[in-house]
Amino acid sequence: MKRCVPKPCDDAQRWLDCLKAGVFAAGLLVGCGKSPPQYLDGVVYPEPTYKPGMTYYKDVLAITQTACQSCHVQGGVGPFPLSSYADAQKNHVQMAAASQARRMPPWMPSDDCQSFKDARALSQEQIDTLYSWSKDNAPEGNPADAPPPPMGMGQTLVGPYTELDIGGEYTPVTTDDYRCFVLDPKRTVDSDLTGHEFIAGVRAEVHHVLVYSGSLAELQAKDQAGAGLGYTCYGGPGIASPQLVAAWVPGSSATLYPSGTGIPIKAGAGLVMQIHYNTLNAKQPDRSKIRLQFAAMRVPRPALLTSLAENTFRIPAGAVDYSASNSLTTPSNVTLWGVAPHLHQLGKRAKIEALPPGGNSQCLIDIPRWDFHWQQLYMYDAPTGISVAKGTKITFTCTWDNPTSNTIRWGEATTDEMCINYFYVTQ
Ligand code: HEC
Structure with missing residues (x-):
């Protein structure tokens, strides 16, 4: 039976299988026969508007x-280059389909909820452009019309910073290898992390990175307990x-936390960098590395990355939604500056809402189509963050499908699930 939803193709690992099985993105255009197309998140996006003359x-x-x-x-981490006319011409049908279905560029949060910094979503007008150009069979046009070359790939961290690498070379073992590397930032006093820049060693295989702080002794013990550089970790x-x-x-440049804020790191604390390699x-x-910027003096508004988790769930076998x-x-x-929801592979949706005392419910983030591979810390676009009054009830809801024949519970393994969100908050 033909599947009319893009889900199987959202996952890098299954993408090639999709290609082989012929349920590639183009299936959305030619095979499904639904009009207008309804995508997995239940949203019926407007049919792109045809604009003649696109080149x-x-x-x-x-x-x-x-x-x-x-x-x-x-x-790069994308499975094919889109650097030249020939590249784009070869892929024009998929480009139009993937952008119309909001699979590409990868960007999970719904823009009906909040605006975030560095949002990657295309505008409807850009989607219309790709659609119309593809419909006209991808004309090249005149090279004299080309826009100026891009100004470089986003911001880089301006020194001083501490640069730490994973401590040697690591070759991923499995197709999806989740590896934790212990880093010692050698902080002799309590200080605040105000920015960072991750530099992938082999860009084509590094899929996402999460960095945590914790007890250095505990981390070193974990590192030394097994063979090889670092240790295997997942959730x-x-x-x-x-x-x-x-x-x-992938695709992100340096991150600077909001001015005057930073994440406290205790003297002597260790860091652990989880890298998801996809081969x-x-x-x-x-040999990836990370640059860390610490404030010279303590910041006026230290940030807490407080978490809210729901860890008592039991997802019944076969459950949907x-x-x-x-x-x-x-x-x-x-003041709330950002959120980072974290679910595993069965995750389908993540939503956070705030209900102030006597007020109306406010959406803080809505991810209608969760994809484990594109999780990140989403920082709000609002320059002063979002003010949250005392007594506000904040609710985090996770939704899963469970196609397995087991009850799924909270845990760190690939076969377990999670439902945890980190809030970047200050006074
Ligand atoms: C942040 C990195 C990133 C950006 C930006 C990005 N892609 Fe992708 N793209 C990927 C990766 C990785 C894959 C492999 C499948 C996956 O992991 O979802 C992919 C797969 C694809 C595919 C094939 C799979 C599918 O869903 O149809 C198409 C077509 C595509 N990208 C087009 C685009 C276009 C067009 C843009 C810009 C408008 C774009 N991509 C921007 C990373 C990116």
Whole structure:
């Protein structure tokens, strides 16, 4: 039976299988016969508007430069380059389909809820452009119409910073290898992390990175317990009280935390960097590194990355749309700057809502189509963050499908699930 939903193709590992099985993105256009197409998140997106006269140089290149080439270049994490007319011409049907279905560029949060920094979603107009250009059979146009070359790939961290690498070369073993590397930032005093920049060794195989702080002794013991550089980890670093301090996904540049804020790191604390390697495009020895910027003096508004988890769920075998939620009530007025929901592979949806005392419910993030591979720390676009009044009830809801024949519970293994969100908050 033909599947009319893009889900099987969202996953890098299954993407090639999809290609082989012929349920590739183009199936959405030719095979499904639903009109208008309804995508997995239940949203019926407006049919793109046809605009005549679109050409590669005049209209499309500006989109691929800014929205695709951070990943779709030779040696990048995208499975094929979109660097030249020939590249784009070869892939035009899939480009139009993937952008219309909001699979590409990968960006999970719904923009009906909040605006986030570095949002990657295309505008409806850009989607219309790709659609119309493809419909006209991808004309090249005149190279003289090309936009100026891009200004470089996003911001880099301006020194001083501490640069730490994973301590040697690591070659991923399995197709999806989740490896934790212990780092010693050698902080002799309590200080605040104000920014970071991850530099992938082999860009084509590094899929996402989460950095936690914790007890250095505990981390070193975990590292030394097994063979090879680092240790295998999945849902978290497997230590007593991990504290998320940084997150990175391909295509992102340096992150600077909001001015005047930073994440406290205790003197002598260790860091652990979880790297998700995916070997579909490359399988080479990697030596990734991270640059960490610490404030010279303590910041006026230290940030807490407080978590809200629901860990009592039991997802029944075969369940569809199974939800669980948990709430907290803010003990004081706080400013919320960002959120980082974390589920595993069965996750389908993540939503956080705030209900102020006597007020109306406010959406803090809505991820209608969860994809484990693109999780990150989402920082709000609002320059002063979001004010949350004392006594506000914040509810985090996770939704899963469970196609397995087992009850799924909370745990760190690939076969377990999670439902935890980190809030970047200050006073
Ligand atoms: C942040 C990195 C990133 C960006 C930006 C990005 N892609 Fe991708 N793309 C990927 C990866 C990785 C895959 C492999 C499948 C997956 O992991 O979802 C992929 C797969 C694809 C596919 C094949 C699978 C599918 O879903 O149809 C198409 C087509 C595609 N990208 C087009 C685009 C276009 C067009 C843009 C820009 C408008 C873009 N991508 C931007 C990383 C990216």
